[in-house]
Amino acid sequence: MTGLVVLIPIALALGLAGLAAFFWAARSGQFEDLDGAALRILIEDDDPIP
Amino acid sequence: MNVAAGFDESTRLATSTFTVDGLRCAACIAKLESGLPQISGVVSARVNFTSKRVRIDHAANLADEDLLSAIGRLGFQAQLFVGESDAATNSESRRLMTALAVAGFAAMNVMLLSVSIWSGAGGSTRTLFHWLSAAIALPAIAYAGRPFFSNAWSALRHGRTNMDVPISIGVTLTAAMSLYETVIGGPHAYFDGAVMLLFFLLAGRFLDSAMRARAADGVAALMRRVPSDVLVRLPDGATQRRLAAELAPGMRMMVAAGERIGADGVVEAGHSSVDCSLVTGESVAVAVDIGDTVLAGTINLNGPLTIRVTAAGDATMVADIARLMENATQGKGRYVCIADRASRLYAPAVHSLAVLSLVGWLIAGTGLHQAMTVAVAVLIITCPCALGLAVPIAQVVAAGALMRAGILLKDGSALERLAAADTILLDKTGTVTLGRVEPLAGVPVDPFERGVLLSLARASRHPLSVAIAERLEREGAVSVDLIDCREESGLGVSARLGAQIVRFGRPDWVGAPAIGDGETVAAFRIGGGAPQVMTFGDAMRPDAAAAVARLQRQGFAPRLLSGDSARVVDTISDALGIAGGARMAPADKYRVIDEFAAEGRKVLMVGDGLNDGPAMKRAFVAMAPASGTDVSQLAADLVFFGDRLMPVPVAIAAARRTMRVVRQNFALAIGYNILAVPLAIAGQVTPLIAALAMSGSSLIVVANALRLRGAAK
Numbered sequence: 001m002t003g004l005v006v007l008i009p010i011a012l013a014l015g016l017a018g019l020a021a022f023f024w025a026a027r028s029g030q031f032e033d034l035d036g037a038a039l040r041i042l043i044e045d046d047d048p049i050p
Numbered sequence: 051m052n053v054a055a056g057f058d059e060s061t062r063l064a065t066s067t068f069t070v071d072g073l074r075c076a077a078c079i080a081k082l083e084s085g086l087p088q089i090s091g092v093v094s095a096r097v098n099f100t101s102k103r104v105r106i107d108h109a110a111n112l113a114d115e116d117l118l119s120a121i122g123r124l125g126f127q128a129q130l131f132v133g134e135s136d137a138a139t140n141s142e143s144r145r146l147m148t149a150l151a152v153a154g155f156a157a158m159n160v161m162l163l164s165v166s167i168w169s170g171a172g173g174s175t176r177t178l179f180h181w182l183s184a185a186i187a188l189p190a191i192a193y194a195g196r197p198f199f200s201n202a203w204s205a206l207r208h209g210r211t212n213m214d215v216p217i218s219i220g221v222t223l224t225a226a227m228s229l230y231e232t233v234i235g236g237p238h239a240y241f242d243g244a245v246m247l248l249f250f251l252l253a254g255r256f257l258d259s260a261m262r263a264r265a266a267d268g269v270a271a272l273m274r275r276v277p278s279d280v281l282v283r284l285p286d287g288a289t290q291r292r293l294a295a296e297l298a299p300g301m302r303m304m305v306a307a308g309e310r311i312g313a314d315g316v317v318e319a320g321h322s323s324v325d326c327s328l329v330t331g332e333s334v335a336v337a338v339d340i341g342d343t344v345l346a347g348t349i350n351l352n353g354p355l356t357i358r359v360t361a362a363g364d365a366t367m368v369a370d371i372a373r374l375m376e377n378a379t380q381g382k383g384r385y386v387c388i389a390d391r392a393s394r395l396y397a398p399a400v401h402s403l404a405v406l407s408l409v410g411w412l413i414a415g416t417g418l419h420q421a422m423t424v425a426v427a428v429l430i431i432t433c434p435c436a437l438g439l440a441v442p443i444a445q446v447v448a449a450g451a452l453m454r455a456g457i458l459l460k461d462g463s464a465l466e467r468l469a470a471a472d473t474i475l476l477d478k479t480g481t482v483t484l485g486r487v488e489p490l491a492g493v494p495v496d497p498f499e500r501g502v503l504l505s506l507a508r509a510s511r512h513p514l515s516v517a518i519a520e521r522l523e524r525e526g527a528v529s530v531d532l533i534d535c536r537e538e539s540g541l542g543v544s545a546r547l548g549a550q551i552v553r554f555g556r557p558d559w560v561g562a563p564a565i566g567d568g569e570t571v572a573a574f575r576i577g578g579g580a581p582q583v584m585t586f587g588d589a590m591r592p593d594a595a596a597a598v599a600r601l602q603r604q605g606f607a608p609r610l611l612s613g614d615s616a617r618v619v620d621t622i623s624d625a626l627g628i629a630g631g632a633r634m635a636p637a638d639k640y641r642v643i644d645e646f647a648a649e650g651r652k653v654l655m656v657g658d659g660l661n662d663g664p665a666m667k668r669a670f671v672a673m674a675p676a677s678g679t680d681v682s683q684l685a686a687d688l689v690f691f692g693d694r695l696m697p698v699p700v701a702i703a704a705a706r707r708t709m710r711v712v713r714q715n716f717a718l719a720i721g722y723n724i725l726a727v728p729l730a731i732a733g734q735v736t737p738l739i740a741a742l743a744m745s746g747s748s749l750i751v752v753a754n755a756l757r758l759r760g761a762a763k
Contacts, residue, residue: 004175004178008182011159011162012159012186015155015158015159016155018155019151019152019155022151023148023151026144026147026148026151031147032098032100033097033098033099033100033101034100035099035100036079036097036098036099036100039075039076039079039099040076040079041076042075042076042077043076043077043079043080044080
């Protein structure tokens, strides 16, 4: 029983963190172009690393 | 901003969105995003690969036409994105998505607690977990259920009922019942069922709104193409800005280069060229001189023009077409989607079932509490999560497959209507044919000659030269260096190749026997060699015959409609083996569709021209090639890219498969209800069974719809 007192809040907090992360991602437009995001890693940046 | 105010026009930013054809890989994205900002005036470009669009932030004085040609130079075909700004539908989608996320979060966490209860937690632990579930579920239901509650409320207030009423009642009753169970320390609370239900329903709604976001109000977008104000020259020579609606025939308006023309009229002074793509679909500019007629909504490209207005405001050709299209939309009536028809039957059935089981158990002598539990279980088990997902998930998957095949869906219900179409009418120019000048015969085959011809053709902007150059480039010809390349207006292009003179142009100028009318024939000659005569014309789309054959196999008898002469139409319709109607004015096409509709037939109209617009709006469902006029694309439910006609049968096949899957999904969802409802009425449904049945049926429906991923074949 005592374990639950710790574990349940942790589970809820992690869930809420995930929810907050999703809201942030949705608001900053990260779900607008899912197919494009998969391809963009293949684009080579020509700028050399400073 | 620390820029001087005088540079206002070039520092003010505007955003344009284009639909791009030929986006295939990461290299295409990189090419556009790095290539476009190198053009002066373009600030940034961002490709959306999913919707095949590129959004360009640019200086306000850079015209859309310049951007189009810049995209063309990078090797892509693009069209200005003509849909409405989708801000309103977007915010609806966004609201549904946040609600969906909250419901998903709550469902996961409540389920975590429920699993412990199902696996045997009892006594005070169970009560504690029920309280925790309530603490998560009740706020989540209050937040995520709002789309349903508000819809249900507005329906009830008007004395109607819809799908949202049983959903709202079911969810609210379930939550209230579970809260009561929690308070008295009872064994069964349905919090998990209630939030999971919301989650699946919201998923369906979200997909549905994503589909509807594609629909756009075409008529309003068409009229926006006409500028709202024009520069008028008064009789005393002064100029004044006036609203386009205030113009009257006889007034003189001044149109600067790059401006859209605000009214129909006749050119009185100046010469320029006009982009008529709005009206004709032809992107090559048309030269205009004094005495020529120009139409409202077209763009004056080169020099300033003074135009005497002949028709303004509602009397312009564009307004005429817009009005016809509007009438057609009203005449068609609202199409009732299959999902709406299902829900009309659904709500009363569910309510009576729940009330009947409540009454039945009361009569059987159980207490109110037991009877209520059963009634709530009936409501929750019949709640239409699989039903709500059945249609949108299938349509979304099919729309994605079609988009990958170069067919854009503009209206969510288009697939449904396309699957029901039983008659096909095809426009000729630009639909069955390419609608542009193409070399038909006589193109040289020798690689060296082809190289010389390519260099010559590139030196001129004449449509025949452009057509030859495009064809040779496409077929991989390598140009040969020429010296002293010179275009003689109206005759052709000549150049020196070593000691020889090479020429490409009018047959008599090149030295070939004159045949034809000279408009569609050109000759090419190297030095004293034999002249080679090439003929040009509007070529059929390369796969037109195959596409028509496939349409016939699908059970259609396509008919050709054209404004051209009978001779031209007969050549094409004979080659394709279909019936054709020649010399049809826009109103004739409209009437033909009217007659078919009166017979109860569902017409698919495929067209590309301004004159097809009203007919396409009148038709049950319409398709347009992306190369067509803006009007046709606004009127169409589906737009297809590329030079092929095959997208028409492909879209029909995909639509039919989609509807087959939708019907299967309905059968699955209803079958699940038939199995589960007796259990619920018998009082045998525990929260565990409810959760399994609900998620199981939804997953089956989704999995079935995913089979449509390869539907566009």
